[in-house]
Amino acid sequence: MTGYNSNGDVATSNGNHNNSNSNGTNGNSNGHSKPVEYTAQELHTKQLPKVGNFKMCSRDCCSKQGGANNKAGNSCLDKKGGGGHKEELVVPTPQSLLDNNNRIQCSLSPEEVRALRVLNEDTYPYEVIQEIADFIVKRAGIRPKIGIICGSGLGSLADIIQDAKVFEYEKIPNFPVSTVEGHAGKLVVGTLEGANVMAMQGRFHFYEGYPLAKCSMPVRVMKLCGVEYLFATNAAGGINPKFNVGDIMLMHDHVNMLGFAGNSPLQGPNDPRFGPRFPALVNSYNRDLINKAIEIGKTMGIESNIHVGVYSCLGGPTYETIAELKALRMMGVDAVGMSTVHEVITARHCDMKVFAFSLITNKCPIEYSDKKDEEANHEEVMAVAKNRQKACCELVSRLICEIQKGS
Numbered sequence: 001m002t003g004y005n006s007n008g009d010v011a012t013s014n015g016n017h018n019n020s021n022s023n024g025t026n027g028n029s030n031g032h033s034k035p036v037e038y039t040a041q042e043l044h045t046k047q048l049p050k051v052g053n054f055k056m057c058s059r060d061c062c063s064k065q066g067g068a069n070n071k072a073g074n075s076c077l078d079k080k081g082g083g084g085h086k087e088e089l090v091v092p093t094p095q096s097l098l099d100n101n102n103r104i105q106c107s108l109s110p111e112e113v114r115a116l117r118v119l120n121e122d123t124y125p126y127e128v129i130q131e132i133a134d135f136i137v138k139r140a141g142i143r144p145k146i147g148i149i150c151g152s153g154l155g156s157l158a159d160i161i162q163d164a165k166v167f168e169y170e171k172i173p174n175f176p177v178s179t180v181e182g183h184a185g186k187l188v189v190g191t192l193e194g195a196n197v198m199a200m201q202g203r204f205h206f207y208e209g210y211p212l213a214k215c216s217m218p219v220r221v222m223k224l225c226g227v228e229y230l231f232a233t234n235a236a237g238g239i240n241p242k243f244n245v246g247d248i249m250l251m252h253d254h255v256n257m258l259g260f261a262g263n264s265p266l267q268g269p270n271d272p273r274f275g276p277r278f279p280a281l282v283n284s285y286n287r288d289l290i291n292k293a294i295e296i297g298k299t300m301g302i303e304s305n306i307h308v309g310v311y312s313c314l315g316g317p318t319y320e321t322i323a324e325l326k327a328l329r330m331m332g333v334d335a336v337g338m339s340t341v342h343e344v345i346t347a348r349h350c351d352m353k354v355f356a357f358s359l360i361t362n363k364c365p366i367e368y369s370d371k372k373d374e375e376a377n378h379e380e381v382m383a384v385a386k387n388r389q390k391a392c393c394e395l396v397s398r399l400i401c402e403i404q405k406g407s
């Protein structure tokens, strides 16, 4: 796998992090030491050496754009012969990589620069997402039509997939890793009710430290794998007083609180290969699928536990205060969680049909009280999800069956 080391160079996962050359030194010909190599995954997950092992490049040749006395715009990274610099690990400053025209001037190939962007930037270039999709489709041997995102404790939605090929996130190039309990970190590709599906057993949340575009990047991977329908599920707190623990709320709209705060998965340059700069979000939740799910709920005998409502995502990881819950209720929100909205935005941007539901795992208090049992907690969220997984699996399977009948 291609990765990146802390010197901004591209590394490969050859498992060998000792880059000594034949002289037994770490030096290279341009005078900067060849650094220890890390894969992108390792940079995410492993303890890196102390910062003290590295130096920012503050030499004259790097300290100005293109380097002082360097009209050609070359930084010392490009100089041959070492220039007499002492061998040491050097991290180039961003400034030192710019030439007089503010263009990146370094010895990285375009491929390496692009790889560097994947790690450092919030957005994934189209080509990288295509590579991830190709990796999955090639190994799975099928093109999925339906993508499922399993909410907290709802990983069993992926366990019912037949002829499953399982990809651990850690083994998918350039894929983030799951860090939350109840999110296994696996991508499962196979069939369900005769349809080719792929399911994320574990999603990425903003509070884990991932920017929104990274949280919902897998939705774009799904798109390039061939997915037409996104099924997004979540665990949520019920704000609507009519909702009970264990109920299912079919999402027909959302309030994008992170968007109110100026944050969007579509922030940054728009790539029209995914969708338009200014996508409309009315009718984001497919009406036909909602109606079918209501009918399925009736045949399952759980119609009184099925609602249609508005979901809102806050950044988390804190559960909401009473004042926040009151405010959300006044805004017309029925259930609150920490996910899904940015996934739906990304899916609608690339014109996928969306079906989403919240499993109500706790009732949100909207009056002040000392009662400890009214405080939300993740153990309860997961326990309720586990209890209701059979109903959720049945709802999803039957809806997929309906989609298959119509195709």
Ligand SMILES: O=P(O)(O)O[C@@H]1C[C@H](O)[C@@H](CO)O1
Pocket (backbone or CB within 6 Å): 150, 151, 152, 180, 203, 205, 233, 234, 235, 236, 316, 337, 338, 339, 340, 377, 378, 381
């Ligand atoms: O991934 P979802 O939205 O289902 O998870 C919810 C929100 C938090 O991640 C967690 C809180 O208990 O559950």
Ligand code: HPA
Pocket (backbone or CB within 6 Å): 235, 236, 237, 238, 319, 320, 336, 337, 338, 361, 362, 364, 376, 381
């Ligand atoms: O009450 C909640 N608030 C936010 N996220 C949640 N996820 C499950 N329950 C909740």
